Amino acid sequence: MGNILEGITNPEKIQKLNNNKIEKLAKEIREFLIDNVSKSGGHLASNLGVVELTLALFKNFNFEEDRIIWDVGHQSYVYKMLTGRRHKFSTLRQFNGLSGFPKREESKYDYFDTGHSSTSLSAASGMARARDILDKDYNVVAVIGDGALTGGMAIEALNDIGYNKSKIIIILNDNQMSISKNVGGMSAYLSNARLNPKYNKIKFEINSTLNTTDVGKNIASSINKIKGSIKRLVVPSMLFEDMGIKYLGPIDGHNVKELSKVIAKAKAAEGPIMIHVVTKKGKGCAYAEKNPNKYHGIGPFNHDNGEVKVASGRTYSKVFGETLISLAKEDREIVAITAAMPDGTGLKEFSKEFPKRFFDVGIAEEHGMTLAAGMAVEGLKPFFALYSTFLQRSYDQVIHDVCIQNLPVKICIDRAGIVGEDGETHQGIFDISFLNTIPNMTIIAPKCMEELPLIMKWSLTYNRPLAIRYPRGGDIKEVILEPLKTIEYGKWEKVKEGNKIAVIATGKMVQHAAIACEKIKKELNLDIELINATFIKPVDKDVIKKLAEDKEGIITIEDNTIIGGLGSIISQELNNFNYKGKVINLGYKDKFIPHGKVDILYKLNKLDSNGIKESIVSLL
Numbered sequence: 001m002g003n004i005l006e007g008i009t010n011p012e013k014i015q016k017l018n019n020n021k022i023e024k025l026a027k028e029i030r031e032f033l034i035d036n037v038s039k040s041g042g043h044l045a046s047n048l049g050v051v052e053l054t055l056a057l058f059k060n061f062n063f064e065e066d067r068i069i070w071d072v073g074h075q076s077y078v079y080k081m082l083t084g085r086r087h088k089f090s091t092l093r094q095f096n097g098l099s100g101f102p103k104r105e106e107s108k109y110d111y112f113d114t115g116h117s118s119t120s121l122s123a124a125s126g127m128a129r130a131r132d133i134l135d136k137d138y139n140v141v142a143v144i145g146d147g148a149l150t151g152g153m154a155i156e157a158l159n160d161i162g163y164n165k166s167k168i169i170i171i172l173n174d175n176q177m178s179i180s181k182n183v184g185g186m187s188a189y190l191s192n193a194r195l196n197p198k199y200n201k202i203k204f205e206i207n208s209t210l211n212t213t214d215v216g217k218n219i220a221s222s223i224n225k226i227k228g229s230i231k232r233l234v235v236p237s238m239l240f241e242d243m244g245i246k247y248l249g250p251i252d253g254h255n256v257k258e259l260s261k262v263i264a265k266a267k268a269a270e271g272p273i274m275i276h277v278v279t280k281k282g283k284g285c286a287y288a289e290k291n292p293n294k295y296h297g298i299g300p301f302n303h304d305n306g307e308v309k310v311a312s313g314r315t316y317s318k319v320f321g322e323t324l325i326s327l328a329k330e331d332r333e334i335v336a337i338t339a340a341m342p343d344g345t346g347l348k349e350f351s352k353e354f355p356k357r358f359f360d361v362g363i364a365e366e367h368g369m370t371l372a373a374g375m376a377v378e379g380l381k382p383f384f385a386l387y388s389t390f391l392q393r394s395y396d397q398v399i400h401d402v403c404i405q406n407l408p409v410k411i412c413i414d415r416a417g418i419v420g421e422d423g424e425t426h427q428g429i430f431d432i433s434f435l436n437t438i439p440n441m442t443i444i445a446p447k448c449m450e451e452l453p454l455i456m457k458w459s460l461t462y463n464r465p466l467a468i469r470y471p472r473g474g475d476i477k478e479v480i481l482e483p484l485k486t487i488e489y490g491k492w493e494k495v496k497e498g499n500k501i502a503v504i505a506t507g508k509m510v511q512h513a514a515i516a517c518e519k520i521k522k523e524l525n526l527d528i529e530l531i532n533a534t535f536i537k538p539v540d541k542d543v544i545k546k547l548a549e550d551k552e553g554i555i556t557i558e559d560n561t562i563i564g565g566l567g568s569i570i571s572q573e574l575n576n577f578n579y580k581g582k583v584i585n586l587g588y589k590d591k592f593i594p595h596g597k598v599d600i601l602y603k604l605n606k607l608d609s610n611g612i613k614e615s616i617v618s619l620l
Helices: 003-007 011-016 019-040 051-060 077-091 120-133 152-164 185-195 198-210 214-225 227-234 256-268 286-290 316-330 348-353 365-377 388-403 431-436 451-459 509-524 541-550 566-576 598-604 609-619
Strands: 067-070 140-145 169-174 246-252 273-278 334-338 358-360 381-387 410-414 442-444 466-469 493-496 501-505 529-532 535-537 553-561 582-588
Touching: 003 019, 011 051, 011 077, 019 051, 019 077, 019 256, 051 077, 051 140, 051 169, 051 256, 067 120, 120 140, 120 152, 169 256, 246 256, 256 273, 316 334, 316 348, 316 410, 316 451, 334 365, 348 358, 365 381, 365 388, 381 388, 388 410, 388 431, 431 442, 431 466, 431 535, 431 553, 431 566, 451 466, 493 509, 501 509, 501 541, 501 609, 509 529, 509 553, 509 609, 529 541, 541 566, 553 566, 553 609, 566 582, 582 609, 598 609
Parallel strands: 067 140, 140 169, 169 273, 246 273, 334 358, 334 381, 381 410, 410 466, 442 466, 501 529, 501 553, 553 582
Antiparallel strands: 442 535, 493 529
């Protein structure tokens, strides 16, 4: 470890460093990041890309008072290191350890919790207006990536910021990537701006020349009145300034000296101002620069060559992608949609196989959902693949545009349930509950990977809204379940016969329950009935009625919050049948689930096989 980084015990010390020491510190920071993330996993490429930018921010702002919001926040590792948390990096993303995102409860330097994209500008605007109303004096800085700028909420905020004129400094960190390569009109616009830095160069040269004489100052004043026309001659469609936000850039995001000059100008200016900073994702690490999407979020890897230490193996996402290609070869009406996540959702190969039937809408889940609805109206068969945590962002569109019209959109919910180290903002534990409330919606879940292709094929025969729910990663190796041969609408499957107690589980929780039932059979020689709730909505009322008549106790298990979930619906139905036995609903209580390894989180919430076994025994 280098001496300079070890000597940074508080952010103020960065301001005293000269340019040579800043360069050395940047190198030490990158070495520290690669070393630590290689052990814990995490977001590597995005953090390597903001090292100099973060140092420039510390050189020019006092974050004891000035506010900063990191959009998404997975690029805040350097900021965390330099605000007194470097010694905790061995606990990064581990249970009770350092979060991978800004957390107000973690540090006084974290002014706003983030995790989803496109929220920083709205939050910064709120802080700036609070500052002005309360007659306080501090800077408000929002760091937002070019990918996040494609989100509708960011555009809404820009519209309001430009109109309101509160002083906000927006740092547009332009690395041409979100998780995958950016797409769409905003990306094309920023590419044009990167390639046409002539406007600022001409503007500064004219101003510096004319302002040397009184006559020149008068000419400069006149030019300012027609500056909009000049901008359009040099840089087509100066979007941000047309919205009322001053624009500076593009600036080399790896040159602290130049960044400091521009930040000084921004601090002195009135009203909102945007600094367009161009950075390279993965900067300083050859394998991360070459493949930034792979090292956006990565598990533990070999420090020297970047190879992932544990092979990912077969996953639900891969099975989904392979199956959709197979189905699309037989049906030209099938189309695939994703929101900036072709890799994560398993659609990368589909995009190559069927480029004209693949649509990446960028970070725009709301648009993606209504786009799918429009396609369905015209007879296409859209599969919209997105993570459970991001499905939340399109809730209104699911209701208003898909379900009210009863359209056959296939909502493919990846990362449903606990996802682990990304924590509260990314756990997919609410989708059953909020989808359960929507008329015309059907929710189905495979109990194992082998059932996903069957469900996807069946979905083509179901001409109404459908949500297919599946978890992150793969199946549990310790249990092998026989996949269903056919799908019958609204019907459940009896996986195992039993006597007094019945367990109703859905999705991957069937695997956990199967292991628990086997343990009880071995230890107590008791047979527990196990039901696979293939359909979460609607529930199988015939099975529930029979269980109400035959069983002394019933346990429901889901990888979802209990409130409004599968267990809540089953309990209502049991009450309708005047069930007098004991009911236990297993799931997540009324709380957010922190970051940590999935196995630890399951255990803490009694959703591992031992926790399920204990719940069963308590009913015996």
